[in-house]
Each structure stands twice: as structure tokens, then as C-alpha cells.
Amino acid sequence: MHAFDYATPESVADAVVMLSDHGKNACVLAGGTDLIVQLRENRRRTDLVVDVKKIAELNALSYDAATGLTIGAAVPCYRIYGDAEIAAAYPGLMDAARLVGGTGIQGRASLGGNLCNASPAGDTIPPMIVLSGEAEIAGPNGTRKVAVEDFCTAPGRTVLEDGEFLVSLHFPAPLANSGAFYRRFIPRNEMDIAVVGVGASVVLSGDRSSFVSARIAVGAVAPTPLFVREAGEALAGQPVSDETIRRAADLARDAARPISDMRGTAEYRKHLTSVLTRRVVEGAVQRAKE
Template sequence: MHAFDYVAAQTVQEAVSLLAEKGDAARVLAGGTDLIVQVREGRRSPDLIVDVKTIPDTNVLSYSPQSGLTIGAAVPCYRIYGDEAIAAAYPGLVDAFSLVGGTQIQGRASVGGNLCNSSPAADTIPALMAHNAMAVIAGPGGTREVAVADFCTGPGRNVLQNGEFLVSLTMPAPPAGFGACYLRFIPRNEMDIAVVGAGSSVVLGGTTIVSIRVALGAVGPTPIMVDTSALEGQPANEATINMAAEAAMAAASPISDMRGTVEQRRHLSGVLTRRTLQQAIARANGEA
């Protein structure tokens, strides 16, 4: 294993200073379930690891029906889905966060780290996109916000610049008539990487779709936000759901690999979009 220095930063500014000084030779440790494996296997060789778990801002987990949800970048998955109020308000997040590795991994793995790893097949990212999440980023120039839908720029790449790191994620409070769902397809339980993942959310006004969001994972170099704007104002019925599924299939740009073919992935994009929207609508109506 490559030798490296380790610093447990105590403040946001300390972490920014350390990261800016070392540039590409520094890596952030939030949960560490990806980074530690990458360093051990020689896929990353940092000179400095900056642990951000001791920074108060990265450990915040707060929710209110008025202000919404804030998840610190170092908050492990189990704390989020273990909170009854959060689980009830953001069901699509629970669907996704409970799929990150096994139970032991979820005790350590952070949603922020999963986002920053920026895998096209990550389970958390489509769900965050469906919930209209924003990434709060600190850097030498101060703090900025980026929509999670715009955060990933390629496989393993994202918008973080020199000296920057993810501090937290924020999501608006769900309005009345909100429902969301995340599902993925894997060929067998032993292969814990999505062949396709889909996160959907809706806001209903009676039987009409007021807003709709659909995001796909593992069918492009980054998670994909499907353009469903034409479906707003349409009835929340099977015909509209089928139109969303068609839009998802058209938006998908998958490759063939050992986990699935282009044709299979495109078909599954439609299937999972249809199923997640059916569940999201049922949850919005208080039926699930």
C-alpha cells in the first residue's frame, strides 16, 4: 500500500486548506468504504487523506416539515433510514440507502461519499436526483451549491475542484401529495451492482401530476435525468406512466458488458420507471 499522511480535520476551513495545498494528491475520507479499498488495491495513491468525519457540518442530520432535509457528507446510511420521520417523508431515499452494500457497510458508508465516488451505477444518486437534492460544496472561494443532477461529469468524475469537498446535501420539504420510489435490477444477490437503477418522484394534485422527476443509473456515463416536463398536468394513470417509461428508454444510453446488454438495459429502464412511478403514485395517495 502506498504510504500517506492522515489528518482528521476539525473545521471546514482546515479541510479546505489541506486539500488546496495538496491538490490531486489529497483525498477526502467520509465513510471510507470505497476509498480504503481503492488505496489498498493500488487504484488510488494519495499522499494525504483528510478525514472529515470530525467536522460538525459534515455530521448534521436534520429534518423539519418546513425547511426540509439536510444530510452531512459523513452521515452513514443507517442513521438516515433509521429515522422514522425522515423515512416517512422521503421514502425513495430509504429504498436506495438501504441497498448500499450490506448492513455492516451501511453502518459506515456515507451518502456523501457514495455521491463523490460518482459511479454511474450508484444506488443513491438517482434517488437523490428524484428528490431534487442539492450538494453544498466548500472550497477556497467559499461555499457553492450544485444540483445533484449536475454533480457527476463522467465515470468516477464530478464537479469538485481543487481544494473543494462536499459538506452536505439538502432536499426541500416534500409537499402534500408527494411520493417517491427507487428500484434497481441485479442479476443475482451476489452481484451487488445495479444493471439499471431508477428513482422517481411525483407531486399529485388530486388525480393530476403536478410535478414528476425520473432519474436513471447504470445506463450512461453519469446518472441521467429524464425529461418528463411534458407529463406535468397529465392524469396520474397508466397511459401517462407508459409515456414516462418511453421517455426513459429514449434517454438511456447504455453499453453492453458482463452485467447486461444494451437492449436489456434499455428495456429495463422502461420497466423500472413504470414500476417506480406506480409505487410513487401509490405512496402519494397514502396507499403504500
């Protein structure tokens, strides 16, 4: 590990100045559960680490049944699932927040950090996509908003420009008769990175017999977490049935373009995408009915 400077700005504006001054030679620290490991293992090199945990906006956590949920980019997972009201309103997001690392890691790791790390296998990203999450970004030119599904551009790469950083994430309030679900497949029952992860959200008709709309996103099967718009659209207006769900699962499988690596072959990942999508949509439907 190489020596670097460490700064703790207390305002968004100060952080923007520091990051702008150092450009690519600076990096942002929230929980540090990815960053510190990367620095220690020389997978990343930096001159300046900007710790954003002292900025108020980055620690905000608020929920309103009318306007939705705002999560500061540095809010650790335990605070999110530790809030009973938020946990009840967004169970699909909690599926992932409770999965990241282990209990100790969840005391530090944030959804914002998981998104900015931009791993194709990041567990919280598919559920953020299917819940129509929006990222608020601060930078030298003010703030801008980007949909979560457009945030990651390649493994480890995002839409963030030099001097920019993620401030918060916003999710609309859940609709009536809606449900969301996230599940990943790992060979063991703990301590693994997703071979495939699938998130789904559905809105059912009043009698819960058909889909009004659906969103499906898949992790670890493409260079970025993948929003499979067509799989969700294929469910809209269709009856809730094994057949319609299988069709959506096949579309998700077809959209997957995985690689073969030590976590699974491409063929196996495509197969799992179909299996998991079916199970996850069924899980989301079940929650919508509850």
C-alpha cells in the same frame, strides 16, 4: 497499496487548507467503503487522506417539515433511515439508503460519499436527483451550491475542483400528495451493482387523478446518473394512467445511452430502463396516495 499520510481536520477551514495544499494528491475519506477498497487495489493513489468525520458540519442531520432535510456529507446511512421522522418523510431516499452494501457497510457508507464516488450506478444518486437535492461545497473561495443532477460529470468525476469538498446535502420538504420511489434491477437479490436503477418522484393533484409534476432519474445507463427531465415533464398535467406512465417510461428508455459490460448488454439495459421506470413511477404514485 502505497504509503500515504492521514489527517483529521476538525473544521471546514482546516480541511480546505489541507486539500488545497495537496491538490490532486489528496483525497477525502468519509465512510471509506469505496475509497479504502480503491486504494488497496491500486485503482487510486494518494499522498494524503483527509478524514472529514471529525468536522461537525459533515455529521449534521436535521429535518424540519417547513425547510426540509439537511444531511452532512459523512452521515452514514444507518443514521438516516434510523431516524423515524426522516424515514417517514423521504421513503424514496430510504429505498436507496437501505440498499447500499449491506448492514455493516451502511454503518459507515454515506450519501455524500456515494455522490462523490460518482459511479454511474451509485444507488443513492437517482433518488437524490428526483428529490431535488442540492449539494453544498466548501473550497478556497468559500462555499457554493450545485444541484445533485449537475454534480457528477463522468465516471468517478465530479464538479469538485482542487481544494473543494462536499459539506452537506439539502432536500426540500416533501409536498402534499407527493411520493418517491427507487428500485434497481440486479440478477441476484443481494450483493450486486445495479444493472439499471430508476428513481421517480411525483406530485399528484388533490383528487390524485393526475400528475402535477414528476421527476425521473436513471442510473447505470450513461456515464453519470441521468436526470431525464423530459420523462417527468411528459407526466405533468396528465392523468395517472398506464398509457401516460408508459410514455414516460419510453422517454426514459430513449434517453438511456448504456454500454454493454459484464452486468448487461446495452440492449438489455434500455429494455430494463423502460420496465423499471414504469414500475417505479407506479410505486411513487402508490406512495403519493398513501
